[in-house]
Amino acid sequence: MxxxxxxxxxxxxxxxxxxxxxxxxxxxxxxxxxxxxxxxxxxxxxxxxxxxxxxxxxxxxxxMRVRTPKVRLGTDVTFSKLNTTGNDTSPSINITFIAQVRVKNTNFGPYKYDDTTAIFTYQNVKVGEVTIPKGKAGLRSTKKVSVTVDLNLDALQTTPSLGNELKNGVLTLNGQAKFTGKVELMFVMKKKKATEMNCKMIIDSTSKTLKDLICV
The missing domain is CATH 1.20.5 (Single alpha-helices involved in coiled-coils or other helix-helix interfaces)
Incomplete structure (x- = not known):
């Protein structure tokens, strides 16, 4: 133990x-x-x-990038009146046509433009004008405005080239307009944008149709 x-x-x-x-x-x-x-x-x-x-x-x-809208004349021009009187040296022409002014807006917001005036000229001489009312081109869309234009070429009687053109069945006109307005983005940001319309119309005076339209 x-x-x-x-x-x-x-x-x-x-x-x-x-x-x-x-x-x-x-x-x-x-x-x-x-x-x-x-x-x-x-x-x-x-x-x-x-x-x-x-x-x-x-x-x-x-x-958010603000692009400048583009304004052009449409090719769908309808002539309701195209009268030629007089002779080659002293012609008299009255023209009435309906055209579309197209405001193309590629922005992600509407373009609201003020009323403006489109002026039509022949070789820098005014032959008519039309008022385009204020409006709005929606976001990424084209606003189409129909206008009726009355032209009077009586003031061009002394212009030699007018008689030569009419002898060949054509008539060349220019249309210009300046648009001012604002592009609205996100309902808060507004950016001023101005754009211009500058188009050359080549009219077939024999068939009373639009032969060509060039806009820049």
């Missing part, structure tokens, strides 16, 4: 160090996972920032 009492009781030592190594390994893996998550989050944030920048640039270059 004394021998058993005197025996020193020693605690059991771990057979190996694996438990501590496993704990350290788990800690390292946890830190590595957290680091990878932080890297992924940083990548996602950077990618989102780049995407947002691209979206803003595209929006600024397309939607």
């Amino acid at each position: 004394a021998e058993k009492t005197n025996q020193q009781v020693n605690p059991l030592a771990p057979s190996n160090g694996n438990p501590r190594s496993d704990e350290e390994s788990n800690t390292l893996q946890s830190k590595e996972l957290k680091r990878k998550k932080r890297v992924k989050l940083a990548i996602y944030i950077a990618a989102f920032a780049v995407f947002q920048t691209i979206v803003i640039l595209v929006f600024a270059l397309t939607v």
Whole structure:
């Protein structure tokens, strides 16, 4: 009994160090996972920032960019009157035709223009005019305005080229107009824009039709 009492009781030592190594390994893996998550989050944030920048640039270059509207005469011109009297040296011409003035707006917002006057000339001499009332061309659309134009070329009786043109069955006229207005974007931003119409009409005086139309 004394021998058993005197025996020193020693605690059991771990057979190996694996438990501590496993704990350290788990800690390292946890830190590595957290680091990878932080890297992924940083990548996602950077990618989102780049995407947002691209979206803003595209929006600024397309939607928010204000373009100048274009104004042209349409080719569907109808002559209700084209009378030629007199002779080659002293001709007298009265013309009435119906045409379309087309305001093409390529902006992402309406173009509101003021009333204006279209002037028709023959070799820089005014032979008629017509008033175009104020209106609005919707976003990315074309506004078509029908106008009736009365022209009187009696003032050109002393112009030799007029008689020569009529002898060949043609008549060349020019139509000009200047439009002023504003392009409205996002219902808040308004940008002033002016545009001009400059068209040359070549009329077949024999068939009373539009032979050619050139607008710049």
